[in-house]
Amino acid sequence: MPLCSSAIPSLTGRGAGLSTHPQLIDVLRRVGVDFDESMGVKLDTFIFLDRSGKTYLEAKTVRVMSSWGRLYRSLRDLLPPQSYRLGMSLRHVEQDSGVSAIFADGSRLGADLLVAADGVRSTVREQFLPQVVPNYAGYVAWRAMLDEREIPPAIRAEVFERYTFCLPEGELFLAYPVPGRNNETQVGRRAYNIVWYRPTAPDALVDLCTDAQGQYHGTAIPPPLIRPDVLAAIKATARALVAPQVAEIFCRAQPFFQPIFDLESPQIVFGRVALLGDAAFVARPHVGAGVTKAGLDAVSLADATVGQDVAAALLQYQREQQPFGRGLVALGRQEGAYLSAQLKPPDQRTAAELKRDVKDVLLSHQLRSESLRDVLAASRRVV
Ligand SMILES: Cc1cc2nc3c(=O)[nH]c(=O)nc-3n(C[C@H](O)[C@H](O)[C@H](O)COP(=O)(O)OP(=O)(O)OC[C@H]3O[C@@H](n4cnc5c(N)ncnc54)[C@H](O)[C@@H]3O)c2cc1C
Structure with missing residues (x-):
């Protein structure tokens, strides 16, 4: 049976980080994907940083952080090319x-x-x-990803291999390493992924989704069209509200946002x-x-x-x-x-x-x- 997707071929490089669970590993094994070291980055520590950058809580965990691109690649490789047709947009x-x-x-x-x-x-x-x-949940996830090699060495040594939390009042900021641009998990070739949940009233969301020409894009403005003043403001807010180590990484990246929905x-x-x-x-x-x-x-x-x-x-x-x-x-x-x-x-x-x-x-x-x-x-x- 063919699989059809409206997506264009470049989606293999779509980098969003993804948590994994044992249940996902079972599903992947069942279809023939070996969930080996190359599938994600293993983490064993949670740290909570305050606004000054000091760790105030540390705990053990067992997590494997993968990425959309890594999972897509492993599943896509199982299919013969004629079974997966890109650029086919379903109408009805x-x-x-x-x-x-x-x-x-x-x-x-x-x-x-x-x-x-x-x-x-x-x-x-x-x-x-x-x-x-x-159904809009009332908040957006600001996301950012930076290549490991672009992170200043001192910050990299301190936070990179830890699942990091910052808790500005009313918000939730998470950061962790994921496979890099080409799905690589070797040291030096990984990437750092940030997800920052921020309450955003519906009228403020309309403003965020309006481009520099005044065009409103609904709830899904393409990242390159996010206005420069919106990006400057979120970077300044990062410096004001979250630990300086992770704010630095956020500000060096190209942030974008996704409004959070459920259905x-x-x-x-x-x-x-x-x-x-x-x-x-x-x-x-x-x-x-x-x-x-x-x-x-x-x-x-x-x-x-x-x-x-x-x-x-x-x-x-x-x-x-x-x-x-x-x-x-x-x-x-x-x-x-x-x-x-x-x-x-x-x-x-x-x-x-x-x-x-x-x-x-x-x-x-x-x-x-x-x-x-x-x-x-x-x-x-x-x-
Ligand atoms: C901020 C954020 C963080 C997240 N973190 C995690 C996480 O850590 N772990 C996790 O498991 N999940 C996470 N998720 C959720 C996860 O991304 C989605 O649940 C998952 O991608 C859903 O997969 P899907 O295949 O159902 O849909 P999608 O991934 O949305 O894929 C749908 C596909 O259908 C294609 N398509 C759409 N319309 C048409 C059409 N008309 N014709 C043909 N093709 C079409 C699209 O091009 C796309 O390729 C996160 C989501 C967000 C917003």
């Missing part, structure tokens, strides 16, 4: 006794089953569930069509499990198709993965509640929304894979 889907995908160039592809893994802005979901739209689909199968990954459910990124969820959706769907017809397989898939998606969205909301609450007047916030406990932040990051496992187990009990 038609169903009769089978299912057909109709593309922007007018071409059609018929099949027994169509798997729509077309992301948070899924064209297929919009066709079947036009009323379901992404729940009340139904994920429609005749011979299945929604999968972010097309079906989007959890806020705090759990760091969007890619793992997409992999688990794929495994569930593949298993369901064994020994039964498409209709029965899709019903089984929906029974299994819908509670899982809902559970992950709920977990993401719980983890992001403090950030979302910053847009409420202080007298309407709960005690936990007014004051964050650093030990809770540490614990939720230490137990991420366990939380994911619990959501998965609970969803299977529902089935």
Whole structure:
């Protein structure tokens, strides 16, 4: 069955860092990807830095930080070139006794089953569930990535191999190493990834998404069009609010931002069509499990198709993965509640929304894979 993507070939270099979980490693092994040293950067320490750059909390962890590009490459390499067609933009889907995908160039592809893994802005979901739209969480993630060799040596020695937290009031700043530009994990060739969650009111988001010509780009302004004054302001804010070591790295990079959304689909199968990954459910990124969820959706769907017809397989898939998606969205909301609450007047916030406990932040990051496992187990009990 062909895989079609509107993406252009350059997406292999898309660098965003990704947390991994044992469940993702199992999925990758199952399809023949050996999760070896080249898949990510191993970390064993969390550090929390205050505004002066001093470490005030340090704890052990076991994390492997990979990247979008590294995972994409390993999966893409498994497919023969003719099975993966880039530049094919799906317009809509038609169903009769089978299912057909109709593309922007007018071409059609018929099949027994169509798997729509077309992301948070899924064209297929919009066709079947036009009323379901992404729900803005009230904050954006500023992101930045810098090559390891561009980091000043003293800063590199101090923070690079540690998962670093800064907690400006009402915000959350995370930084860690990931595979480098060419997916390399050797010392000197890695990259440093920053994700900085900042509450942003809807009208401020409109301003951030407006380019220097005054054109508004909705919630997805291409990074090169972010206005110079917006970039200068966020860099100045980094210097004012976060530890100088990581502020320096942030300011040397080309930051961009992604507004944070979540989304729940009340139904994920429609005749011979299945929604999968972010097309079906989007959890806020705090759990760091969007890619793992997409992999688990794929495994569930593949298993369901064994020994039964498409209709029965899709019903089984929906029974299994819908509670899982809902559970992950709920977990993401719980983890992001403090950030979302910053847009409420202080007298309407709960005690936990007014004051964050650093030990809770540490614990939720230490137990991420366990939380994911619990959501998965609970969803299977529902089935
Ligand atoms: C700030 C942030 C941090 C994150 N951190 C993590 C993390 O640490 N770990 C983790 O696991 N997840 C993380 N995520 C989430 C993760 O990126 C997503 O959950 C994951 O990429 C979803 O995969 P997907 O394949 O469902 O969708 P996508 O990755 O969005 O892929 C959708 C694909 O469909 C294609 N497409 C779209 N429309 C069409 C069309 N009409 N025709 C043809 N093709 C189309 C697109 O080109 C794209 O290639 C993070 C997300 C954010 C915003």
